[in-house]
Amino acid sequence: MPERVAIVGVGHSDIRSITPGVSYKELMFEAATRAYEDAGVNPRRDVDSFISVSEDFWEGTSIFDEYVPDQLGGALRPVHTVTGDGIQALGCAAMLIRTGRARIVAVEGHSKHSDMRTPYHIQEFAFDPIFNRPLGAHPHYLAGLEMNRYLFETGTTREQCAMVVRKNRSCAISNPRAVYGARLSVEDVLASPPAFYPLTELDIARPADGCFVMVVAAESVAGDLAGEPVWIAGYGWCTETPSLESREWGEAVYARLAAQQAYRMAGITDPFRDLDFAEVDDSFSYKELQHLEALRVCRPGEAADMLEDGVTGPDGDFPVNVSGGSLGVGHLLEATGLHRVYEVVLQLRGQAGSSQLAGVERGLAQSWRNLPTTTGCVIILEKG
Amino acid sequence: MSVNIKEWPGTALGSKDLEEGRVLTVRHRVRAEYAWDAGVAIGRYLRELKAGRLIARRCRGCDRILLPPRMFCEECFRPTDEWVYVQDTGTVNTFSVCYVRWDVARLTEPQLPAVIHVDGASPGMGIMHLLGEVRPEDVRIGMRVKAVWKQVEEREGAITDIRYWKPIAEEVG
Ligand SMILES: [Zn+2]
Numbered sequence: 001m002p003e004r005v006a007i008v009g010v011g012h013s014d015i016r017s018i019t020p021g022v023s024y025k026e027l028m029f030e031a032a033t034r035a036y037e038d039a040g041v042n043p044r045r046d047v048d049s050f051i052s053v054s055e056d057f058w059e060g061t062s063i064f065d066e067y068v069p070d071q072l073g074g075a076l077r078p079v080h081t082v083t084g085d086g087i088q089a090l091g092c093a094a095m096l097i098r099t100g101r102a103r104i105v106a107v108e109g110h111s112k113h114s115d116m117r118t119p120y121h122i123q124e125f126a127f128d129p130i131f132n133r134p135l136g137a138h139p140h141y142l143a144g145l146e147m148n149r150y151l152f153e154t155g156t157t158r159e160q161c162a163m164v165v166r167k168n169r170s171c172a173i174s175n176p177r178a179v180y181g182a183r184l185s186v187e188d189v190l191a192s193p194p195a196f197y198p199l200t201e202l203d204i205a206r207p208a209d210g211c212f213v214m215v216v217a218a219e220s221v222a223g224d225l226a227g228e229p230v231w232i233a234g235y236g237w238c239t240e241t242p243s244l245e246s247r248e249w250g251e252a253v254y255a256r257l258a259a260q261q262a263y264r265m266a267g268i269t270d271p272f273r274d275l276d277f278a279e280v281d282d283s284f285s286y287k288e289l290q291h292l293e294a295l296r297v298c299r300p301g302e303a304a305d306m307l308e309d310g311v312t313g314p315d316g317d318f319p320v321n322v323s324g325g326s327l328g329v330g331h332l333l334e335a336t337g338l339h340r341v342y343e344v345v346l347q348l349r350g351q352a353g354s355s356q357l358a359g360v361e362r363g364l365a366q367s368w369r370n371l372p373t374t375t376g377c378v379i380i381l382e383k384g
Numbered sequence: 385m386s387v388n389i390k391e392w393p394g395t396a397l398g399s400k401d402l403e404e405g406r407v408l409t410v411r412h413r414v415r416a417e418y419a420w421d422a423g424v425a426i427g428r429y430l431r432e433l434k435a436g437r438l439i440a441r442r443c444r445g446c447d448r449i450l451l452p453p454r455m456f457c458e459e460c461f462r463p464t465d466e467w468v469y470v471q472d473t474g475t476v477n478t479f480s481v482c483y484v485r486w487d488v489a490r491l492t493e494p495q496l497p498a499v500i501h502v503d504g505a506s507p508g509m510g511i512m513h514l515l516g517e518v519r520p521e522d523v524r525i526g527m528r529v530k531a532v533w534k535q536v537e538e539r540e541g542a543i544t545d546i547r548y549w550k551p552i553a554e555e556v557g
Contacts, residue, residue, distance in 0.1 A: 121417075
């Protein structure tokens with residue numbers, strides 16, 4: 001049996017729609033200080049390795065890895081960057097620990113979205129230069145294509161997608177980390193300006209700035225630290241094709257396969273029964289439903305029924321995005337996965353304040369690397 | 385292995401083929417524009433440059449004076465404690481002489497980038513800048529230099545508010 005690995009400390013900076021008063025380094029220092037305090041570790045002495053998630057084009061500096069160590073306490077120490085989602089970095093941290101190379105690893109992810117003046121042109125730069133960029137439309141149209149096919153295949157309606165927005169933005173009101181808490185009706189969502197059919201403006205999560213840092217530790221040392229450990233029971237990630245011409249538009253295949261890996265590791269055979277709640281990607285309203293089906297929490301086409309029946313609501317049998325998700329909290333670029341994990345950790349520790357769910361033992365966080373990617377990550381976390 | 389291949393399959397392309405549009409070429413100029421928030425430390429540093437001063441932060445943990453200033457000490461991993469003005473004089477730690485421009489043209493008047501340890505900051509702390517009013521052959525490591533500032537009305541709160549650093553007389557003893 002390889003050694004168990006736990007998240008033993010979590011911290012975050014202020015999360016806001018814009019953060020003009022601080023640099024990304026100051027944002028990271030704030031989150032890191034809180035995470036180390038929570039874990040009761042001194043990074044200069046106790047942390048063996050540091051992992052940051054970032055993408056050079058989001059930062060505006062190439063080889064961004066080099067700018068990370070100082071504000072994390074990682075100067076003159078092993079540091080590397082994962083150009084992916086935060087859950088991938090948590091997986092890397094767990095593997096570093098299981099190889100015996102490290103006992104304590106710090107993982108960092110941040111969004112300084114407001115530093116970008118042309119974020120959607122940068123997103124467009126991720127498109128294939130020969131086949132797709134010449135067509136020239138705003139990159140969000142990919143989500144419109146996907147939503148349209150998903151609704152077509154499953155019979156889910158735009159009204160039901162609007163209910164996701166209503167649920168998550170309402171949940172966000174009780175989450176102090178959330179930027180976009182609001183009471184909205186289904187009609188508000190449907191009547192907001194059409195954006196990329198079938199999406200309206202309110203179907204799309206808006207960006208936010210913020211940073212999350214987590215301390216991951218081996219079981220052999222976790223007991224000696226201050227933070228209450230939450231165990232990493234399984235993780236996985238997967239990338240489908242980059243080809244827009246031939247990818248699966250209706251189903252989130254990447255999430256299904258990533259979940260299979262995580263479930264196998266965690267010994268989960270019936271996700272609805274074996275898990276108590278989940279934080280899943282909802283960067284566009286329909287994504288929450290599409291992802292729940294890919295995660296096999298329900299069968300294809302049934303996620304909207306679960307939502308309508310209140311099963312995935314905060315008082316339901318399988319609460320989803322009780323934090324408010326990306327629709328309610330704001331989308332945090334590559335830190336989005338770490339934000340979802342953070343919410344799961346607080347729930348399992350019983351520290352989620354007025355959003356606290358009763359009697360939760362095991363939860364799932366799932367992320368997607370947003371347009372135009374087909375990369376998704378899943379992590380399963382559990383109590384003692 | 386490739387040495388054994390005498391004749392390569394396919395059609396060789398020349399610049400003419402590209403110029404005459406016989407080959408598909410795609411040009412994409414990425415619009416990647418940023419407006420980085422300077423933050424507390426660098427924000428103040430730039431504001432002080434506009435006022436013709438260099439400012440640093442002291443860390444009481446290691447008793448260093450950090451330049452450029454930062455709100456956290458990377459050695460102690462704690463917030464730094466106070467603002468400290470430092471001098472606009474210093475010592476050349478290392479330099480280079482740039483004879484070649486971006487487009488690989490030769491420069492008749494080479495540029496002189498240098499790392500300058502600033503007086504009043506801790507050892508190893510300073511500024512990355514340019515040297516001026518000095519012939520390349522006269523520059524040496526350990527040379528004493530002083531900032532040459534732009535006129536007040538020309539300054540904009542940028543590293544270029546200092547035009548360059550020029551040699552000054554060595555103190556005796
Ligand atoms: Zn210090």
